[in-house]
Amino acid sequence: MSSNVESNVRQDFDKIIQNIIEFVYEKDIDSSEAYTTARYCLMDTIGCGLLALNFKDCKKLLGPHVEGTSVPNGVRVPGTRFVLDPVKGAWDIGAIIRWLDFNDTWLAAEWGHPSDNLGGILSAADYVSQRNLASGKDSLKIKDVLTAMIKAHEIQGVLALENSFNRVGLDHVLLVKVASTAVISSLMGLTKEQALDSLSQAFVDGQSLRTYRHAPNAGPRKSWAAGDATSRAMNLVLITQKGQIGYPSAITAPTWGFQDVLFKGKPLSVPQEFNSYVMENVLFKISFPAEFHAQTAVEAAVKLHPEIIDRLEEIEKINITTHESAIRIISKEGELNNPADRDHCIQYMTAIGLLKGDLVAEDYEDDVANDPRVDSLRNKMFIEENKNYSKDYLDPEKRSIANELQIIFKDGSSTEKVEVEYPIGHRRRREEGIPVLIKKFEENLKTQFSTERVEKIMKICEDQDGLENLNVTDFMEILIKE
Numbered sequence: 001m002s003s004n005v006e007s008n009v010r011q012d013f014d015k016i017i018q019n020i021i022e023f024v025y026e027k028d029i030d031s032s033e034a035y036t037t038a039r040y041c042l043m044d045t046i047g048c049g050l051l052a053l054n055f056k057d058c059k060k061l062l063g064p065h066v067e068g069t070s071v072p073n074g075v076r077v078p079g080t081r082f083v084l085d086p087v088k089g090a091w092d093i094g095a096i097i098r099w100l101d102f103n104d105t106w107l108a109a110e111w112g113h114p115s116d117n118l119g120g121i122l123s124a125a126d127y128v129s130q131r132n133l134a135s136g137k138d139s140l141k142i143k144d145v146l147t148a149m150i151k152a153h154e155i156q157g158v159l160a161l162e163n164s165f166n167r168v169g170l171d172h173v174l175l176v177k178v179a180s181t182a183v184i185s186s187l188m189g190l191t192k193e194q195a196l197d198s199l200s201q202a203f204v205d206g207q208s209l210r211t212y213r214h215a216p217n218a219g220p221r222k223s224w225a226a227g228d229a230t231s232r233a234m235n236l237v238l239i240t241q242k243g244q245i246g247y248p249s250a251i252t253a254p255t256w257g258f259q260d261v262l263f264k265g266k267p268l269s270v271p272q273e274f275n276s277y278v279m280e281n282v283l284f285k286i287s288f289p290a291e292f293h294a295q296t297a298v299e300a301a302v303k304l305h306p307e308i309i310d311r312l313e314e315i316e317k318i319n320i321t322t323h324e325s326a327i328r329i330i331s332k333e334g335e336l337n338n339p340a341d342r343d344h345c346i347q348y349m350t351a352i353g354l355l356k357g358d359l360v361a362e363d364y365e366d367d368v369a370n371d372p373r374v375d376s377l378r379n380k381m382f383i384e385e386n387k388n389y390s391k392d393y394l395d396p397e398k399r400s401i402a403n404e405l406q407i408i409f410k411d412g413s414s415t416e417k418v419e420v421e422y423p424i425g426h427r428r429r430r431e432e433g434i435p436v437l438i439k440k441f442e443e444n445l446k447t448q449f450s451t452e453r454v455e456k457i458m459k460i461c462e463d464q465d466g467l468e469n470l471n472v473t474d475f476m477e478i479l480i481k482e
Contacts, residue, residue, distance in 0.1 A: 094119025094227025197246025301353025
């Protein structure tokens with residue numbers, strides 16, 4: 001036989017694809033900590049979405065593509081009256097979740113926001129539950145949602161531990177697409193064989209570039225990219241459900257597979273078994289809607305605010321000592337063109353913390369950014385890497401996100417060095433952080449709902465067993481616009 005031909009023997013599905021689907025379909029999650037954390041994650045993620053509805057640039061992207069579209073058993077979008085098809089429902093829920101950069105985070109060789117998957121999870125759960133009730137079957141329970149969240153977090157987070165997609169220019173939302181595809185397949189009732197097919201489609205699919213996250217192109221696509229990814233996952237599941245075949249060596253096929261085409265020939269690494277590690281260790285953004293690598297820098301700035309606010313003209317230099325990932329992703333100089341540009345600039349976020357003693361979502365808007373004191377402070381900032389910070393950032397026993405801040409004055413005096421190693425949303429600060437997270441959720445609910453509705457939602461969400469046993473349809477009902 002000639003050597004100039006390719007073998008057309010279809011192999012078994014790539015081991016990574018098999019392992020992910022086996023985890024989703026067969027693994028029982030027995031960690032009470034994971035379920036408790038998932039409940040807090042559900043609350044926080046929905047709250048972030050509700051808060052985003054206060055911003056017109058977000059709201060105008062929501063709703064059906066064609067006005068007046070009617071969808072039987074359609075997906076409800078929290079805080080709105082939209083009833084959408086599952087694909088657009090996933091897009092909308094995913095977009096509001098991510099819009100303000102205020103939902104959870106996972107940091108490793110790759111980073112990302114595992115709760116982004118909730119867009120597809122809620123969309124699938126609401127659609128399936130309504131369809132079930134219409135045919136005399138039972139609704140899914142919120143425990144099904146929490147289980148899907150734990151598993152989606154785990155898939156996205158474990159794949160991020162040693163695989164740096166950003167270093168080859170790919171955006172981390174590809175992991176949202178992969179994780180969402182796997183868990184949505186289960187929620188939508190696909191067989192394991194169909195789930196293998198749909199997950200392979202997620203790897204074959206074109207992947208987003210990071211262009212819109214970095215200077216000089218940072219822009220608002222980063223606010224809806226995750227919604228786009230989780231809705232794409234929903235679409236791939238639906239077409240697989242209609243009979244589309246999968247591609248077994250989507251990752252490993254020589255020349256044409258994901259690894260050779262998009263990962264420079266490197267094999268994807270899965271360094272540990274899938275369980276509930278990621279949900280248990282996830283990072284919550286509790287105090288500030290800021291890119292997570294800057295959370296501790298802003299916390300340090302807030303601590304220094306009272307000491308320097310009356311001495312702004314005396315400042316000679318501002319030293320920010322940080323870790324390598326922060327330098328690579330969010331350290332920038334020059335004009336910042338829009339809110340998405342500003343919330344990916346450590347200098348801007350630190351300046352706001354120093355000036356205001358706080359940082360809120362509105363601080364990325366033009367009226368705040370146009371304050372000349374902001375750029376004056378930015379121009380005095382010097383960024384330096386601490387090698388130990390970079391090392392501890394990747395240490396699985398630490399997962400720190402450290403920053404240190406010091407202000408030098410023109411007379412030679414200086415503030416103390418303020419170091420914050422772990423943000424309040426870190427697992428090591430859970431006891432301190434959870435009460436603040438609950439308060440954050442309540443305040444976000446108040447932006448959209450009456451006092452009576454807020455009290456009802458809070459009561460439901462604070463009861464672990466009660467929430468887990470609640471019908472998905474009833475949960476979504478209490479979240480629609482009044």
